[in-house]
Amino acid sequence: MGSHMGSHMGSHMGSHMGSHRGLLKEKRMRESLCRKFASLACALALGSSAVAETGRDSNAGRISDAILEALVEANGVPGMSATLVRNGDIVWLGSAGLRDIERALPVDADTTFRFASVSKLITATAAARLAQDGGLDLDAPVRSAVRYLPEAWPAISARQLAAHTSGIPHYQEADSERGRVRFNTTADAVGVFSGRTLLSEPGAAYNYSSYGFTLLSAVVEESAGEPFLDYAARVLLHDLDIGPDLGGDSRATIAYDFTGSGGVKPVPPHDYSYSWGGAGFRGSSRDLALFGARVLSSAIVSQATREMMWTPAMLNDGSIVMEDRDAAVGFGWRIGRDLDGARIVHHAGVTDGARSALVLYPESGDSVAVLSNARWTASIEQTAMMLAAPFRVGANSGARCPLTASRFEGRFGAETIRGAARFRLERGACRGRISAANALGAWLNSFPQRDAAELQIIAVLSDGSLTRAALVTPVGVYDLRATDDGAHAARVGANRALSIAFR
Known part of the structure; x- marks a missing residue:
């Protein structure tokens, strides 16, 4: 792996990271000016949404606030943030707890958290958008785009990568040090697992794999002709403060872990360059919910593309790909029903210092994001639904x-x-x-x-x-x-x- 990394040092990932930081710096300068002058024109230029409140929404917001605050009291997670966007408008944004215990800094609307595996929704949507624009055949062998894959692997499609049916394994014991290495190119990151034996023939079985999304990001990169992170920022995330977890973000929460006795401690730094597309994005709950709203509104993908992503994938034997008894697997997204029978599409995430979820309600236009700054055992998607319940229950x-x-x-x-x-x-x-x-x-x-x-x-x-x-x-x-x-x-x-x- 060392020689493979060396052969790619200094290529486009390094230049991309500099350009991405530059874009964020420019955006934050514009945000600072807008806060200073409180201008509606600035708000519109940034693509931001004011919290739209009616009398009922005000009561509902107080109840959602109380639920979030009670949850932080109950679970001991230092800090959490959640947002509900309805038809493009932010109707509730709640924060509870601390983003930095030592300095007693509270979580607020701008606090950024690790997205963990919710990052996969960005990658899947990027691949779907590229296919919509004619730049990617989702059913073609990905080796036609990513030519450095091993010849020993059978043909794998982008659709199989997004549905976790490619056979590519998830993290293994040999990957215990994966967060301590910076991979300078997507090709370097793919090199971590490209020599491994597949768990099954492509399309034969469901095997969850973040590395499969590392490869999917490489497919997007090679097919689009630009670095994956640049493509996602340009096509999906413009004006949203969402990006790779590169460090150096003054608004970022400290990442914590539980000590086993209910206390918490900061986790060591972790480099997600081995899978930006599988686990490496970060941002605020507000911007994550706004990303979900963009998907719902056809702002970044068409209705046909959206429905393709939210159609259950099929195994080679014709059976539906299921994550568990309640959730089918689509093109990266999970598909199910809430307890009232409403259709939902969603994904959750867990990593060192984070637990996350994004839940969308296609029929009502609701997008609910929940982020937290510790790894904890959680029914996180159910939690997202209940935080939105005061706005949804008649x-x-x-x-x-x-x-x-x-x-x-x-x-x-x-x-x-x-x-x-x-x-x-x-x-x-x-x-x-x-x-x-x-x-x-x-x-x-x-x-x-x-x-x-x-x-x-x-x-x-x-x-x-x-x-x-x-x-x-x-x-x-x-x-x-x-x-x-x-x-x-x-x-x-x-x-x-x-x-x-x-x-």
Whole structure:
């Protein structure tokens, strides 16, 4: 690998990094001037969106803020940020916690986080856009564009790379030092894994692979005739402050990891040049949600291209590619339904110092981004949906806030659970806390993040009801719903049934 790297030193990746930093510097100067003069013309020139609020949105925003703040309290993640964009307008942007513990710097709207594997959505969309413009055949062997691939590999298509059916392996034990090396070209990065044996024949099986997206970024680069990062910035990310995690960003959060006792510590520096396209982008939750909104609005890809990306991929035997029981795999994007049956497309990410998700609702035009600055075990996509729920759930009647309740009892899986409970109304929204000293709490507290003595329950509407609520736990936020028998139920984790009644 050393000789392979040496043969490519000094080529276009190095010049690209300089040009990318220059573009960001110019954009930040324009942003600074706009903040100084508070000009509408500046805002329009930057392509930014003001937070559009109605009376309902104001109430919903307070509830989403409360859910996000409760989550940071519950899980011990130092800082998080989330944004909801609807039809191109930012309707809610929330931040909680710290981006730098030592200096006590809070997370704000401009704080940038690692995207981790949500980066794959940028790469997949770049490949799809290039195909839309006639520059890439998604079903042709990628060796026709990337001529330095090993002859021993069978033909692999861009479509198979995007659906994780190429057979290229994910990170392996030999890659434990991968974040300590700067690869100066995409070809150098592909050289890390191009000598490895495929896990299966292309198209035969689903095998998740970030390296597959390193190769997909190389396909885009060679087919477009310009560095991958430049192509993504020019075609998809213009006026969005999203780019490779190169370091030196004064607004970047410190990346943290849990120590095992609920505390956190900074993680060592990590260089993502081995897979910019698979895990290496960073930005704010605002700009990530705005990227999602661009995809929804046909601003960067056509409706036909969008639907191609959101159509389940097929294996050679004709079966649909599935990531798990709830999510099919499309062209880079995951495809599924939320708990109300609404169609969603999404992706989550995890890496050192980050947990992330982007969830899009094609029918309503909602784009929800959630970013955090620590690696934690999380139902992160469910959390994104629940942060958006105050803006999405319609008025309801039914279960009232159980203000006189002092305890609860019920079941978590096969276990009986019970404990203390208390509720109050805050600006019309029902809020409560329940004890976690039971089997539910034991399971929730078995993960590396902070243990919780209590769990918060926050109604998603400010109408005095508890028909729909956010159950805030150390591993994420779950949808707690009133049932016909007077109890409340949720699906916690992958598929654990929770049912509780307040007394």
